[in-house]
Structure formats: C-alpha cells, structure tokens
Amino acid sequence: MKAPKGAGTGALLIHGLGGTQYDLGPMHKALRRVGVETHAVTLPGHGGQPEDLLPVVAEDWLDSVTRAYDELVDKYETFHVMGMCMGALLALALCERRQHRKGQLVALSAPVFIDGWSTPWYRFLRYPVYHIPGLAARIRVDEDEPFGIKNDLVRAVVKAKFERGDNFHYRWVPLACVRQVDRLRRWVLGGAHRIACPTLVVHAREDELTSLRSADFLEAAVPDVRKVVLEDSYHMICVDNDREQVVSSVLDFLGFDPARARRQSRRLVEVPMEAEAIGTLVGEYIAALTTQHFEAVFPLLAPTVQWRHLAAHPLAGTYDDRDAVIAMFARLGELAGGQPVHITATSAPRIEGQTAEFGLAVSFVADGVPVAWRGTQFLQCSNGRITAVEYRPAAGVSADTATT
Known part of the structure; x- marks a missing residue:
C-alpha cells in the first residue's frame, strides 16, 4: 500500500547558536500568512542554560534537524529548509546530506x-586552545554589544531582555561549543558544491560576525544560488533594519507575493474587547511607557497599528505599522541624545467603548536644555492589541516647551 502523497507547503526553520526562534524574527508569521506551515526545532543544548551546550557535538545538532526533516518532508508536496546563523550552516549541511530536492x-x-x-x-588562537584538555570548556564567549543589531532601539530592546534574564538567547556560550561550529563550517566548505536544490543566500555587508566572504563562497560553490546583500544591518538580519527586505526576498524566492503577508493581516475580523481586558491592556501599556521599558510596548501593538502625532510636534506624522513605530521611538531616543526619556501619566485612563484616553507628560534634556511635552493619548483597542494611537498636544502648550 502506497503512503499518501503529501499536500501543501511546509518549511523547517532552524535557529542559531544559543538562540531560539526569536533569531528568525517575523519569518514564521510571514510564511504562515502566505499558506506555508512552519516547523521549528530546538537544537540540543538549547532552551535551558549555556552549560547545557558543553556535552553537545555538531553531530547532535545535525542529527536533530535530520530527524525533524525526515518526519516532516513526506507530509508536504513542497518542503523548504531555512536557517539563521549556525542554523544556516545546519540547513546547508542537511540539504547536502539528504540531497534535498522537494523544495x-x-x-x-x-x-x-x-x-x-x-x-x-x-x-585564530582558539584552534590551539581546542587541544588543551578542559580549557575550551572553561572559557566563555560572551554575547555583547552590538548583539548583531545595527538598529539602536532594537539593540536596546535586546540589551534589556538580557538584563532581565529573558530566556530568548544565551548570554554566553562555551568556547568548546564554538569548536563544534568550526566543525560544521568545515562540513559546509567541503559539501556546498553537492547541494542539489535552489538556494537563497542573504547576508549583510556590515555583518560583524561573518563577512561577505561567506556569501561569496556560497554563491560560487552552490550550483543553483541567488545572493542578496543587505546594506543597513549587522548579523541578526531578521530583526534589524533590513528585516522587511529579508522577508520580501525570502517570500519572492519561494514563489510568493510578499504583499500577501501584509494584506492578509489587514483583513482580520475585528473582535471587540471587554472593558476589563482593555483596562488590563492599557495598564500594561502605561506601565511600559512610564518605566522606560519601551521594548515592552511593541508586543502590545497590532502589527498594523496606526500611530499619529498631531500638531507641530518633532515627531509629528503618521506611522503606519509597528516597524514604523519602533523607528519613531528610535527617533525619540535621538532627540534625547541617548539620555533618559521620562514619561508620566498625568491622569487615570478613561475607557469608553473600545477607546481609552489619558494625559501624558514627556520630559528629557537635549543638548543641556530641558524639554517637556504635555498632551493626551487616545488608544483604540481590538483583538487583544492596541490598533491605533493618537497623541494630541495640550492646548496652548508648545510641543518643544523648555522647562526652567
């Protein structure tokens, strides 16, 4: 009896060293919006503590992704493989090992x-260290600034996550683990020319970990390859300045219209929220603002949030989605010259229907001059997220009023 033929499109996404699916940013969501069923694998030694990596060897990682591949590939008519950083090395080695042609x-x-x-x-001194018994296991390789991220605000978000101990990426890895990455690198260097499927290589020109030499090698070695070079990111390209270009390049390469991902999200049916749920959401939003944990604001916003600053304000304008809002907060940081931005709620939120409003005061010091803004924010809520934000300066108060 023949096994049933797979249907639809699936994809296996592989994270990087010490990481999680956060490494791939919005890639899972974007693929699902165009109809691709995505599957993640947590690599051996990950999801716990950095010390868990000590007994792991490169074969463990490759065997893990191979098992996931073998369990999934026959369930789909088309099956793609994708990896980020070390996950990209594993994806390359996997496709060479299995002579992947189904996607x-x-x-x-x-x-x-x-x-x-x-x-x-x-x-290069790491190579002789590898051969000194026990030494590579005791040396830590810290994850430090710029954390692979060029965007100042996203970098600040990542730094805050590390400081809070969020379990999204290891703060360090043992040098012994880097030795296993070096072994993976050798496998790819020796086997890239045997990869049988069409391959997309995406790399940042300013990658602080691995230069364009890596992308150039793959372009020369892999038989059927397309290379995309990014001009405004460091290593973590899925969450950095060029993240939209990365998603668009991947979707286009896989044969999908990149616009479908955004259009589908805008057609979601709006589900009204109860007053209690809105109160909780608004409370979390105000808490994130007033404690300067701006990275906690963004998950509360719908991906298609529309944010407006009215009147003569340094941030005046309309910001059409969450990425634009992140850029707006980065602009606020630039106005403050990297100094703290103090935000306080000057009135309790008033909730009416799906809308909430409250008074807001913002202050900081720019070039030695104290600056203060006062106004009102209006929030529109739906589907458990904030879908629209509007800031109106207080009547008779200039947006760049200097305090004395």
Missing part, C-alpha cells in the same frame, strides 16, 4: 567564515 533552501547570515569586523584579531 528550496534559504541560508541567512551563514557564518562559513568567522571573520567579521567585530571578531578579534587573535580569533
């Missing part, structure tokens, strides 16, 4: 060479 391969920031601008000149 396509996407390699994001593949560190075929560890030679980016932030890697120290003495990085």
Whole structure:
C-alpha cells in the first residue's frame, strides 16, 4: 500500500547558536500568512542554560534537524529548509546530506567564515586552545554589544531582555561549543558544491560576525544560488533594519507575493474587547511607557497599528505599522541624545467603548536644555492589541516647551 502523497507547503526553520526562534524574527508569521506551515526545532543544548551546550557535538545538532526533516518532508508536496546563523550552516549541511530536492533552501547570515569586523584579531588562537584538555570548556564567549543589531532601539530592546534574564538567547556560550561550529563550517566548505536544490543566500555587508566572504563562497560553490546583500544591518538580519527586505526576498524566492503577508493581516475580523481586558491592556501599556521599558510596548501593538502625532510636534506624522513605530521611538531616543526619556501619566485612563484616553507628560534634556511635552493619548483597542494611537498636544502648550 502506497503512503499518501503529501499536500501543501511546509518549511523547517532552524535557529542559531544559543538562540531560539526569536533569531528568525517575523519569518514564521510571514510564511504562515502566505499558506506555508512552519516547523521549528530546538537544537540540543538549547532552551535551558549555556552549560547545557558543553556535552553537545555538531553531530547532535545535525542529527536533530535530520530527524525533524525526515518526519516532516513526506507530509508536504513542497518542503523548504531555512536557517539563521549556525542554523544556516545546519540547513546547508542537511540539504547536502539528504540531497534535498522537494523544495528550496534559504541560508541567512551563514557564518562559513568567522571573520567579521567585530571578531578579534587573535580569533585564530582558539584552534590551539581546542587541544588543551578542559580549557575550551572553561572559557566563555560572551554575547555583547552590538548583539548583531545595527538598529539602536532594537539593540536596546535586546540589551534589556538580557538584563532581565529573558530566556530568548544565551548570554554566553562555551568556547568548546564554538569548536563544534568550526566543525560544521568545515562540513559546509567541503559539501556546498553537492547541494542539489535552489538556494537563497542573504547576508549583510556590515555583518560583524561573518563577512561577505561567506556569501561569496556560497554563491560560487552552490550550483543553483541567488545572493542578496543587505546594506543597513549587522548579523541578526531578521530583526534589524533590513528585516522587511529579508522577508520580501525570502517570500519572492519561494514563489510568493510578499504583499500577501501584509494584506492578509489587514483583513482580520475585528473582535471587540471587554472593558476589563482593555483596562488590563492599557495598564500594561502605561506601565511600559512610564518605566522606560519601551521594548515592552511593541508586543502590545497590532502589527498594523496606526500611530499619529498631531500638531507641530518633532515627531509629528503618521506611522503606519509597528516597524514604523519602533523607528519613531528610535527617533525619540535621538532627540534625547541617548539620555533618559521620562514619561508620566498625568491622569487615570478613561475607557469608553473600545477607546481609552489619558494625559501624558514627556520630559528629557537635549543638548543641556530641558524639554517637556504635555498632551493626551487616545488608544483604540481590538483583538487583544492596541490598533491605533493618537497623541494630541495640550492646548496652548508648545510641543518643544523648555522647562526652567
């Protein structure tokens, strides 16, 4: 009896060293919006503590993704493989191992060479250290600024997550683990020419971990390859400035209209919220603002949120989605010159229907001059998120009033 033929399109997405699916940013969501069923794998040694990586070898990682691939590939008519950073090395090695032809391969920031601008000149000394018994297991390789991210605000979000101990990425990895990455690199260097499926390579010109030499190698070695070079990101390209270009490039390569992902999200049916739920949402929003945990604001916003600043305000204008709002907060940080921005709620929120409003005061020091803004924010809520924000300066108060 023949096994039933697979239907539809699936994809296996592989995270990087010390990471989680956060490494891939909005990729899972974007693929699902165009009808691709995505599957994640948590690599051995991940999801716990950095020390869990000590007994893991490269074969464990490759065997793990191979098992996931073998369990999934026959369930679909088309099946794609995608990886970020070390996950890209694993994706390349997996597709070479299985001679993958049922779909396509996407390699994001593949560190075929560890030679980016932030890697120290003495990085080659790690090789003799590998051969000193026990030493590589005791040396820590810290995850430090710029955290692979060029965007100042997103970098601040990541830094805050590390400081709070959020379980989204290991703060360090043992050097012994880097040795296993070096073994993976050698496998890819030796086997890339045997990859049988169409391959997309996406790499940032300013990648601080792995230079364009990695992308150039893959472009030359893989038989059927397309290369995309990004101009405004560091290593973590799925969450950095070029994240929309990354998503668009991947969807286009896989044969989907990139606009479908955005259009589908805008057609969601709006589900009204109860007053209690709105009160909780608004409370979380105000708490995030007033404690300067701006990174906690963004998950409360709908992806298609529309944010408006009215009147003569330095941030005046309309911001059409969550990415634009993140950029707006980055602009606020620039206005404050990197100094703290103090935000207080000057009145309790008043909830009416799906809308909430409250008074807001913002203050900071710019070039030695105290600056204060006062006004009212109006929030529109639906589907458990804030879908619209409007800021109106208080009557008779200039947006750039200096305090004395």
